[in-house]
Amino acid sequence: MNAPFQDSRPSGEKLPLSVLIAAPRGFCAGVDRAIEIVEKAIEKYGAPVYVRHEIVHNRYVVEGLKEKGAIFVEELDEVPDDMPVVFSAHGVPKSVPAEAERREMIYVDATCPLVSKVHRQAERQIEKGKHIIFIGHAGHPEVIGTMGQVPEGQMTLVETVDDVGKLPFGQDEKISFLTQTTLSVDDTAEIVNALKVRYPNIVAPKAEDICYATSNRQEAVKAMAPGCDLVLVIGAPNSSNSLRLVEVAERLGTTSHLIQRASEIDPAWLDGIGTVGITAGASAPEVLVREVVAKLAEWRDVREEKIRTAEEKMVFKLPRQLTD
Missing domain, CATH: 3.40.1010.20 (4-hydroxy-3-methylbut-2-enyl diphosphate reductase, catalytic domain)
Structure with missing residues (x-):
């Protein structure tokens, strides 16, 4: 200094x-895309267009989109059936688009493609019979969305190295890990190392999930x-x-x-x-x-x-x- x-x-x-x-x-490219999706949706469908959750976490951006005709809500049940809705860049549980389809709503998914990649990896690991350890921050929309890609109980969240020590799984169990895309690179490396020490056979993602x-x-x-x-x-x-x-x-x-x-x-x-x-x-x-x-x-x-x-x-x- x-x-x-x-x-x-x-x-x-x-x-x-x-x-x-x-x-x-x-x-980043995912944020650019998400903002453009809301703007294009307003152009195509006319205002208002509803957005489930903040499209990205920035008040200035959100207020600017409100002025153009976006209405931000937290849950799908706040959106009228006949109004288009955009899902935020952080991703949503599978239950959300399923509910939109049941209600025959027009919806556009602005999930960042790098988050969607993690979602697909989660599905593949479950298909292979693995339990997933997910490294992330409890309550963050991306974590909620990713954990909502698999049946309840088949993904366990860890936030710290200490959490790894409390995991109930034996070394012979079939487990894998994935991570939130917006974590500290250094902190995540420590958690991943702790997982590999405790579970030498744990399956890692093909490429790092942090974007x-x-x-x-x-x-x-x-x-x-x-x-x-x-x-x-x-x-x-x-x-x-x-x-x-x-x-x-x-x-x-x-x-x-x-x-x-x-x-x-x-x-x-x-x-x-x-x-x-x-x-x-x-x-x-x-x-x-x-x-x-x-x-x-x-x-x-x-x-x-x-x-x-x-x-x-x-x-x-x-x-x-x-x-x-």
């Missing part, structure tokens, strides 16, 4: 502030945080991948704050600070990054530098019903 910045400028003159901006940051965007944003923070006195993470408090970015910075010894908008920045955070790092979770649009930089520039003489650790070119296709 840099040495604390000392004020040696004449009174009234802005102190310099180095601002390091992580790249990649912000929207490319989550991994890339954590790597960018790892590269940026050691050179910062403070890291600001733009994201929602219910955004798993954003919370993980705060943790990554803090573990490297750099103070970090999660903010939703620039208005949440406390000017006192900049006292004695010479370098601030900025990143954004996968649901946070770039306009909020620029808003934060502009706010910092009100107080300090900002000098920007980008810290890039990867290039992202992933694009996901829209559902056929919106492109035909």
Whole structure:
């Protein structure tokens, strides 16, 4: 971490502030796709279009879609039979589209394709007679959706290494594991290692379930945080991948704050600070990054530098019903 910045400028003159901006940051391909699905659904079916759960975990994005004609609800029973509904990027239990079909509703599934990949893996493991250990955060919509892909009782959630030690299965039982896509890469590696030690024959997914965007944003923070006195993470408090970015910075010894908008920045955070790092979770649009930089520039003489650790070119296709 840099040495604390000392004020040696004449009174009234802005102190310099180095601002390091992580790249990649912000929207991932799954979020881009989900937002476009809602916008296209409104174009095709007309407003209003209902959305079950926040399409992505970002208030700014949700409010923008509300202005265009989206109505957000938590459960399907809040949607009239004759209105189209979009399922969020986090995925839903199988019971939700089944209920929509029973009610003969028009529905569009905006589940991120990388989450859908985990769903298909879960189905295949159950077909092979395996019990699934699922690494994730209890109550998160993605976890609820994934656990809802298999019959009740055939998937067990673990959140920590300690949870692994409490599992009731013997070493000879047929078990496999899968993970939520937005976890801490380092924490998950520890849990996976504990599972493999306890269950040497456990079946792993063919490829890591943590998505490319989550991994890339954590790597960018790892590269940026050691050179910062403070890291600001733009994201929602219910955004798993954003919370993980705060943790990554803090573990490297750099103070970090999660903010939703620039208005949440406390000017006192900049006292004695010479370098601030900025990143954004996968649901946070770039306009909020620029808003934060502009706010910092009100107080300090900002000098920007980008810290890039990867290039992202992933694009996901829209559902056929919106492109035909």
